Amino acid sequence: MHKILIVEDEPDIAELIAFNLDRAGYATVIAHDGISGLDLALAEGPDLILLDLMLPGKDGFSVFKDIRRDSRTNRTPVIMLTARAQTEDRIQGLEAGADDYLTKPFSPKELILRVQSVLRRSEAVPGSARFEYGPLLFEKNTLKFFLSNEELDLTATEFKLLLYLSERAGTPQSRHDLLRHVWGYSDAVNSRTLDTHMKRLRRKLGDQAGMVETMRGVGYRLRELT
Numbered sequence: 001m002h003k004i005l006i007v008e009d010e011p012d013i014a015e016l017i018a019f020n021l022d023r024a025g026y027a028t029v030i031a032h033d034g035i036s037g038l039d040l041a042l043a044e045g046p047d048l049i050l051l052d053l054m055l056p057g058k059d060g061f062s063v064f065k066d067i068r069r070d071s072r073t074n075r076t077p078v079i080m081l082t083a084r085a086q087t088e089d090r091i092q093g094l095e096a097g098a099d100d101y102l103t104k105p106f107s108p109k110e111l112i113l114r115v116q117s118v119l120r121r122s123e124a125v126p127g128s129a130r131f132e133y134g135p136l137l138f139e140k141n142t143l144k145f146f147l148s149n150e151e152l153d154l155t156a157t158e159f160k161l162l163l164y165l166s167e168r169a170g171t172p173q174s175r176h177d178l179l180r181h182v183w184g185y186s187d188a189v190n191s192r193t194l195d196t197h198m199k200r201l202r203r204k205l206g207d208q209a210g211m212v213e214t215m216r217g218v219g220y221r222l223r224e225l226t
Helices: 011-023 034-044 060-069 087-096 108-121 156-166 175-183 191-211
Strands: 003-007 027-031 048-052 078-082 100-103 130-133 136-139 144-147 150-152 212-215 219-222
Touching (some): 003 034, 011 027, 034 060, 048 108, 060 087, 078 108, 087 100, 087 191, 108 156, 136 156, 156 191
Parallel strands (some): 003 027, 078 100
Antiparallel strands (some): 130 136
């Protein structure tokens, strides 16, 4: 049973989220402020964290940064929850490294679908344990990634996205296919999410960022090695 930490300062909303997750077969832990949320994240080792941004004691972005700094939680997937509907806030959360973002109010069905999708991305990838392409090395069982023999810290979503492109190097992948296979989205509503993750992924690849090519009007492609 997957354990999910809910960090939400409004008790009614936290209980409603917990009720729907419990009914879907997940174990839940609740914190109502940023400080206790961070403490529980480090102590409980949840499989996923639902993190509100407007929290007393310590705001959600600060909690998220501390989660990513600690070796016990730096690979724990995080879905940010907030009443802020502005695009800038959503992009800020995704660029910080969040795996997904939900704006209140959201339906219980949407919440469960997003949770299921993020948890799938955080699990080991089927198939052979390793995949190599040029300077890129993927260890599928542990979701560890190496660039030119040096380990690079990728989120589970970044790992799956780069692996998907690498296994199909030289072939353009449409935005629709990337969103469907990596995120589990069935439409292009969340295409900005793809662009934001790609921007962050390229930044992490540094000198090798040019391997990921933008195919205008189509999507993205990993450059074929010559």
